[in-house]
Amino acid sequence: xxxxxxxxxxxxxxxxxxxxxxxxxxxxxxxxxxxxxxxxxxxxxxxxxxxxxxxxxxxxxxxxxxxxxxxxxxxxxxxxxxxxxxxxxxxxxxxxxxxxxxxxxxxxxxxxxx
Amino acid sequence: xxxxxxxxxxxxxxxxxxxxxxxxxxxxxxxxxxxxxxxxxxxxxxxxxxxxxxxxxxxxxxxxxxxxxxxxxxxxxxxxxxxxxxxxxxxxxxxxxxxxxxxxxxxxxxxxxxxxxxxxxxxxxxxxxxxxxxxxxxxxxxxxxxxxxxxxxxxxxxxxxxxxxxxxxxxxxxxxxxxxxxxxxxxxxxxxxxxxxxxxxxxxxxxxxxxxxxxxxxxxxxxxxxxxxxxxxxxxxxxxxxxxxxxxxxxxxxxxxxxxxxxxxxxxxxxxxxxxxxxxxxxxxxxxxxxxxxxxxxxxxxxxxxxxxxxxxxxxxxxxxxxxxxxxxxxxxxxxxxxxxxxxxxxxxxxxxxxxxxxxxxxxxxxxxxxxxx
Ligand SMILES: [Zn+2]
Numbered sequence: 001x002x003x004x005x006x007x008x009x010x011x012x013x014x015x016x017x018x019x020x021x022x023x024x025x026x027x028x029x030x031x032x033x034x035x036x037x038x039x040x041x042x043x044x045x046x047x048x049x050x051x052x053x054x055x056x057x058x059x060x061x062x063x064x065x066x067x068x069x070x071x072x073x074x075x076x077x078x079x080x081x082x083x084x085x086x087x088x089x090x091x092x093x094x095x096x097x098x099x100x101x102x103x104x105x106x107x108x109x110x111x112x113x114x
Numbered sequence: 115x116x117x118x119x120x121x122x123x124x125x126x127x128x129x130x131x132x133x134x135x136x137x138x139x140x141x142x143x144x145x146x147x148x149x150x151x152x153x154x155x156x157x158x159x160x161x162x163x164x165x166x167x168x169x170x171x172x173x174x175x176x177x178x179x180x181x182x183x184x185x186x187x188x189x190x191x192x193x194x195x196x197x198x199x200x201x202x203x204x205x206x207x208x209x210x211x212x213x214x215x216x217x218x219x220x221x222x223x224x225x226x227x228x229x230x231x232x233x234x235x236x237x238x239x240x241x242x243x244x245x246x247x248x249x250x251x252x253x254x255x256x257x258x259x260x261x262x263x264x265x266x267x268x269x270x271x272x273x274x275x276x277x278x279x280x281x282x283x284x285x286x287x288x289x290x291x292x293x294x295x296x297x298x299x300x301x302x303x304x305x306x307x308x309x310x311x312x313x314x315x316x317x318x319x320x321x322x323x324x325x326x327x328x329x330x331x332x333x334x335x336x337x338x339x340x341x342x343x344x345x346x347x348x349x350x351x352x353x354x355x356x357x358x359x360x361x362x363x364x365x366x367x368x369x370x371x372x373x374x375x376x377x378x379x380x381x382x383x384x385x386x387x388x389x390x391x392x393x394x395x396x397x398x399x400x401x402x403x404x405x406x407x408x409x410x411x412x413x414x415x416x417x418x419x420x421x422x423x424x425x426x427x428x429x430x431x432x433x434x435x436x437x438x439x440x441x442x443x444x445x446x447x448x449x450x451x452x453x454x455x456x457x458x459x460x461x462x463x464x465x466x467x468x469x470x471x472x473x474x475x476x477x478x479x480x481x482x483x484x485x486x487x488x
Pocket of ligand 1: 020070298
């Protein structure tokens with residue numbers, strides 16, 4: 001899937017919440033405008049959005065991110081392909097690599113939670 | 115400092131040997147025994163410690179009288195501070211064990227001293243021996259990750275990042291943070307409040323309570339003289355803020371161009387409904403935090419002798435569950451205060467008033483709670 005899809009790859013958003021400070025940071029990239037479009041775009045398109053982390057919507061207790069311990073960060077990753085949530089320790093390597101890449105190409109923005 | 119040998123990286127110490135060292139080696143190999151005891155738990159961190167090689171004192175070094183180097187530790191207190199060396203591999207290298215002299219690394223010493231102060235609160239005030247009540251060693255790791263802006267409890271270890279030096283300095287610089295993380299360990303061995311929604315916010319609240327009490331107890335400070343701040347001093351001078359949180363005035367700890375404003379609510383009317391942060395566990399904890407701080411100040415004197423006793427009894431009692439919510443928790447504290455101090459006592463009345471002030475009524479219904487998904 002190396003061709004640009006109709007409408008483009010769109011934006012990718014990574015939100016980090018939690019930690020002992022409970023602060024919210026967001027990194028957002030316009031993939032189509034990014035110098036790393038050809039690398040990031042196809043990778044994002046091929047990630048298993050529907051089978052990873054927690055599905056969109058309100059997290060229920062029974063499928064909550066039972067983080068190991070407390071004060072770990074929690075991540076939300078969102079694109080035109082889907083929306084997934086991971087606890088910091090539960091993120092598979094391909095998703096962690098994506099988060100690391102996005103943090104390299106985008107400046108973090110602090111946002112008010114809620 | 116007595117020199118130590120490190121078991122070569124590829125020399126994995128088998129579990130039975132760890133058991134033997136822990137159970138029978140305390141006299142000849144005190145540091146190795148403590149480290150081995152801490153490794154017998156089958157969690158990820160300790161597997162890593164085994165894989166990285168157990169650091170221990172060889173018999174040759176034990177010939178030197180280590181007891182002369184430092185005063186004997188109080189019975190039960192066993193601290194093991196590790197250096198993660200700016201990696202995310204836990205626990206890292208063991209760099210200071212119980213009774214050893216300070217090392218040339220301030221975060222290591224801050225963690226060591228902070229664990230001691232936190233242990234002292236639980237031991238001297240509540241008669242509790244460590245996280246599990248049975249003297250389990252206190253393990254910490256410092257220098258976790260690169261520019262890591264956080265501290266956490268991973269189920270076994272208390273872990274501290276160095277901060278990015280732009281917004282945050284190192285997380286061992288605040289005793290309330292060290293006490294907060296150690297308290298998560300106590301909570302996990304007692305009520306084990308689910309880390310989600312209102313029970314998760316209570317988990318955070320209780321960690322803040324005993325983190326603040328650690329600091330106040332260590333300073334011999336009365337409730338009315340305390341700042342009730344969590345994480346005071348961990349921001350760099352560039353940040354306009356006093357701390358991560360204010361228990362007495364939630365929402366006022368910082369107001370900065372870059373960080374924004376402290377988002378903690380102080381009343382149930384402002385309860386935050388969100389999917390982030392496991393349902394806002396670090397946000398909505400402001401509500402019970404304010405209730406407790408108000409009660410402690412109203413009673414006056416050492417908070418660990420009044421409201422602290424009530425909160426500890428509830429946290430470790432039979433009535434609390436993993437999914438206790440704010441209203442249920444308030445009811446438990448009010449009932450406990452009546453039992454311990456008497457209905458109509460200063461402590462009881464102050465706690466009732468504290469909960470009412472934040473919108474959680476004595477009748478057990480939490481106003482403003484209806485909108486919560488949690
Ligand atoms: Zn916490």
